[in-house]
Amino acid sequence: MKEDTIDRRRFIGKASAAAVIAAFSSIKTSYAKDLVSLANRSGVRDRYILSREEYLLDPDITYFNHASIGTIPKLLHRTHKAYIDLCEKNPWLYTWGEPWDKERTKTRKKLAEFVGCEPGELALTHNTTEGFNVLANGLPLTENDEVVFSTLNHPGASECWFHHAMAAGYSINRFEFPIRDVPDLSEDDIVSIYAEHITEKTRVLVFPHIDNLVGIRYPIEKMVQMARENGVEFIAVDGAQALGMVPIDLQDLGVDFYAMSPHKWLQAPKGTGLLYIRKAIRDQLEPLWVTWGQNRWKGTVRIFEDYGTRNLASVLALGDAVDFQIKFDVNNSVERRKELRAYFFQALENDPNIEWRSPRSWELGSSLYTIEVKGQDSQELFKKLYEQHGYVFRAFKADNWNTLRVSLNTFNTLKEIDTLVELLS
Numbered sequence: 001m002k003e004d005t006i007d008r009r010r011f012i013g014k015a016s017a018a019a020v021i022a023a024f025s026s027i028k029t030s031y032a033k034d035l036v037s038l039a040n041r042s043g044v045r046d047r048y049i050l051s052r053e054e055y056l057l058d059p060d061i062t063y064f065n066h067a068s069i070g071t072i073p074k075l076l077h078r079t080h081k082a083y084i085d086l087c088e089k090n091p092w093l094y095t096w097g098e099p100w101d102k103e104r105t106k107t108r109k110k111l112a113e114f115v116g117c118e119p120g121e122l123a124l125t126h127n128t129t130e131g132f133n134v135l136a137n138g139l140p141l142t143e144n145d146e147v148v149f150s151t152l153n154h155p156g157a158s159e160c161w162f163h164h165a166m167a168a169g170y171s172i173n174r175f176e177f178p179i180r181d182v183p184d185l186s187e188d189d190i191v192s193i194y195a196e197h198i199t200e201k202t203r204v205l206v207f208p209h210i211d212n213l214v215g216i217r218y219p220i221e222k223m224v225q226m227a228r229e230n231g232v233e234f235i236a237v238d239g240a241q242a243l244g245m246v247p248i249d250l251q252d253l254g255v256d257f258y259a260m261s262p263h264k265w266l267q268a269p270k271g272t273g274l275l276y277i278r279k280a281i282r283d284q285l286e287p288l289w290v291t292w293g294q295n296r297w298k299g300t301v302r303i304f305e306d307y308g309t310r311n312l313a314s315v316l317a318l319g320d321a322v323d324f325q326i327k328f329d330v331n332n333s334v335e336r337r338k339e340l341r342a343y344f345f346q347a348l349e350n351d352p353n354i355e356w357r358s359p360r361s362w363e364l365g366s367s368l369y370t371i372e373v374k375g376q377d378s379q380e381l382f383k384k385l386y387e388q389h390g391y392v393f394r395a396f397k398a399d400n401w402n403t404l405r406v407s408l409n410t411f412n413t414l415k416e417i418d419t420l421v422e423l424l425s
């Protein structure tokens with residue numbers, strides 16, 4: 001190859017590396033600046049109120065379904081799109097090159113701080129379901145072992161165990177959670193319900209931090225204590241609904257695994273997930289994916305997340321979603337959602353046609369709650385309220401269950417609740 005061609009290539013390499021860094025840091029700077037001005041404009045110093053105008057939601061709908069899937073703020077969406085555009089300018093560089101690999105490391109560190117663990121304990125997955133697939137496939141379980149969970153587990157944290165149990169030979173003990181008793185249960189009742197189903201064979205216990213049907217907030221420390229006293233070796237918690245809804249400190253919780261879906265309450269881009277794996281037991285877990293990285297990432301948490309080419313733009317925007325939450329103060333957000341819950345509860349409390357099916361207290365409950373409207377089919381009711389009034393929430397129907405679940409985030413309003421209550425009465 002001619003000298004001048006090589007020099008020219010070197011030149012292009014250097015020039016484009018400089019342009020890359022400039023373009024990326026300009027997106028980051030704009031985001032940081034816009035975040036500050038948004039926070040100031042929203043009066044965040046007094047109290048958290050970020051209006052729905054800051055989101056892309058269709059004006060014809062009222063969104064009460066953050067537990068199914070969240071919506072991301074316009075500012076974050078714009079930043080995410082800017083990363084995607086930048087990536088398209090040199091896809092090889094941004095997918096496999098150093099600039100965004102370093103950013104991935106920074107993002108992991110930021111996320112780890114946010115959930116209270118070490119960066120080396122946090123895999124950047126795509127959702128909670130993937131996290132549980134890693135566990136059901138990779139834990140060293142044999143014919144003598146049993147996995148215990150209740151019917152309050154979401155299928156994303158249950159189905160994979162049934163599938164892998166067939167090949168590995170371990171057994172599953174899924175028991176019926178007394179869901180109709182929920183409003184009258186105490187923390188200790190919940191712990192006892194699980195304790196009753198643990199046997200000598202139980203090696204894994206799975207439960208949600210916050211379940212998706214009635215929104216119980218599990219007393220995790222008490223659950224962990226009970227499980228350890230009963231000889232359970234692996235405690236896996238489904239944090240899909242908790243991340244971004246309530247503060248999480250994994251070190252304090254004492255669990256072994258904790259899977260998360262930031263695309264719900266953290267308002268991060270869709271298809272972003274996290275899996276906490278306690279460092280001390282990481283080496284007992286086999287990776288799910290077998291890729292070119294199997295030797296390179298051996299002994300690190302990255303072996304549980306890399307299955308080839310991935311969209312790093314969304315990973316970077318996930319880190320920005322954490323900045324967003326911190327800027328708007330996680331505790332303020334909790335207070336706001338608590339206020340919305342109390343308002344909804346009080347509005348329906350004396351309605352003879354409505355049965356509250358979630359925990360009564362905020363401490364044992366959460367930002368997702370469930371009601372039964374007597375004499376009405378929940379699915380029909382949802383269809384009517386959606387098609388005629390634009391309300392988006394979830395209806396659940398089973399043999400002994402006929403409910404509506406609402407899940408409100410900070411930008412929902414008391415007026416939106418008033419209208420729904422009127423429509424229900």
Ligand SMILES: Cc1ncc(COP(=O)(O)O)c(C=O)c1O
Nearest residue numbers: 127128129154156212238240261
């Ligand atoms: C408690 C719970 N676990 C797991 C999931 C599955 O989440 P994902 O589809 O993001 O894996 C959900 C989704 O609604 C959920 O509510």
